[in-house]
Amino acid sequence: MKASAATCCLILALGLSANAARGQDKGLAAKYPKDVGIGRDKAVLFHDDFEEGNVGAAWDEVNRRKGRGATDDAEPVEAETDKDIARGKRSAKVQLRKDGHEDVTFVKWLKPGHDELYMRYYVRYGKDYGYHGHGGSGFMADAGKGGFKGAGKAPDGDKFFWATLEPIGPRGDFDPPGALIFYAYWWKMKADGRGNYWGNWFRPKPDQVPKRETWVCVEWRVKANTAGKDDGELDCWIEGKKCGEFRDINWRSTNALKVNKVQLSLWLEPAGYTRAGGGTTRTVWYDDVVVATQYIGPKSE
Ligand SMILES: [Ca+2]
Numbered sequence: 149m150k151a152s153a154a155t156c157c158l159i160l161a162l163g164l165s166a167n168a169a170r171g172q173d174k175g176l177a178a179k180y181p182k183d184v185g186i187g188r189d190k191a192v193l194f195h196d197d198f199e200e201g202n203v204g205a206a207w208d209e210v211n212r213r214k215g216r217g218a219t220d221d222a223e224p225v226e227a228e229t230d231k232d233i234a235r236g237k238r239s240a241k242v243q244l245r246k247d248g249h250e251d252v253t254f255v256k257w258l259k260p261g262h263d264e265l266y267m268r269y270y271v272r273y274g275k276d277y278g279y280h281g282h283g284g285s286g287f288m289a290d291a292g293k294g295g296f297k298g299a300g301k302a303p304d305g306d307k308f309f310w311a312t313l314e315p316i317g318p319r320g321d322f323d324p325p326g327a328l329i330f331y332a333y334w335w336k337m338k339a340d341g342r343g344n345y346w347g348n349w350f351r352p353k354p355d356q357v358p359k360r361e362t363w364v365c366v367e368w369r370v371k372a373n374t375a376g377k378d379d380g381e382l383d384c385w386i387e388g389k390k391c392g393e394f395r396d397i398n399w400r401s402t403n404a405l406k407v408n409k410v411q412l413s414l415w416l417e418p419a420g421y422t423r424a425g426g427g428t429t430r431t432v433w434y435d436d437v438v439v440a441t442q443y444i445g446p447k448s449e
Contacts, residue, residue, distance in 0.1 A: 175388075175445025176438070177268070183436060183447050193265075194256050194410070194439040198240045203227050209255040215418040220248030228433055235270060235363060239435040242414055244280075246421050246428040253283075253413040256439065261289065261406020268367035268444040269412065272433040273315075273325050273360045278425020280325065283414035284314025287370050289400065289407045296333070302345040305335035305401025311350070312413065313368050313384055315358065317424065324425055327355035328366075330382060336398045350382055352392035363435070365446045375403045388446045410439050 180186040187195035196206045203225050204210035212224055228234045228241040242252045258265070269285055288310040290296070295308030303309065311332035315325035330350035337348045358364045365387045373380030380397035383390065412434055416424055438444045 175268075175443040176440055177445045178448050181448050183438070186438060189440070191442040192438060192440045193258055193262075194437070196437045197236055198227065198238050198435055199236050200238075203238075203240045204254055206256075207254045208257045209253070211251065211253045211255065212249050213251040214248060215246070215250035217418075218248050218250075220245050222248050224249040224252050233272070233433065235435040239272075239433045241431065241433050243432075244414060244416050244430040246418050250417050251413075251415040253411055253415075254434075255409060255411045257409050258439070259408050261408035262441060263403075263406060264369070264371045264441060265407045265410070265439065266367060266369045266442060266444055267410050267437070267439045268365065268446070269437040270363045270365050270435045270447075271358065272363045273358055274429075274431030274433075275361055276427050276429045276431050277360055278324050278421070278427050278430070279315070279317040280414060280424060280430055281317070281416040281420050282312070282314060282331065283416075284312045284328070284331075285366060285368065285412050286310060286312030286314075286410065287368075287407050288409040288411070289372065289405050290409055291405055300344040300346060302335055302337050302339070303333055305398075306405055309334035309372075309399045309405070311370065311382065312411075313366065322355065322357050324360065325358060327357045328352055328384070328386075330368075330384070330392070330394070332382075334397070334399050335401060350392065350394045352384055352386075354391070356386050356391050363433075367444060369443070370399075370407055372399050372403075372405070372407060373397060375401060385445075412437070 224243050226241050228239040291307045297303055311330045313330050316327045316329050331347040337345055339345050367385040369383040371381040378396045378398045380399040382394040384392040416430055436447050
């Protein structure tokens, strides 16, 4: 009888789990047609449709960095109003130039932080987009004080973890901008054969290659692990369809380290253009950014 009861409970649990998964297909955005009012939902931490004001004004930082020896002063961030491109009246347009800015990163802090977080946004890669160095949408759990020790080094488990969902770049057999991967740093990341720690990959299946000159809806979810357990998670959706589900991740060594920052980043150093498919510019557009504690889903009509 006991076995039978246990089996019964197991079936019930599986049933509930399946229902929860199905329920997730309809996210927050389904309740707010065209995202109108979505920013006031209690689960939403941040919303930017770039319709008004200076582009980036809603963010805490818009970091711009010029390349070494840059001679081009062109502003790399502006409002896109071309009706054939913009979503709504305006979108954010970011352009890196080989002789100008090599890095543009929008940062939003979410202090004191969260154990579980979702971010949905739309991105459009331009015709000029070969590949890049790094860049995409990501999260960080950053305790400050040098939590990120630099490329090639694993961070401490009580100070830092990070992942960015970004195109893979020129590596692999993909059209620009490349297939999407999560590029991640955390204390349990794997070293290469020589003892260095380069960003580890979580790779969606099947490969997801954003089509240039087309808006693509991207969403990810992170769940931090319980300290001492390998129960951290990472997920992604393209156009509302699940394409990555990564489990058993030990992101942190203490529950006090929270996901406290999201960003949209783009970087290609001047010397990198040649190996990144040539050209002299990389243009990308962003819009309809929502950060929440629940699944968001694509913008609904
Ligand atoms: Ca817009």
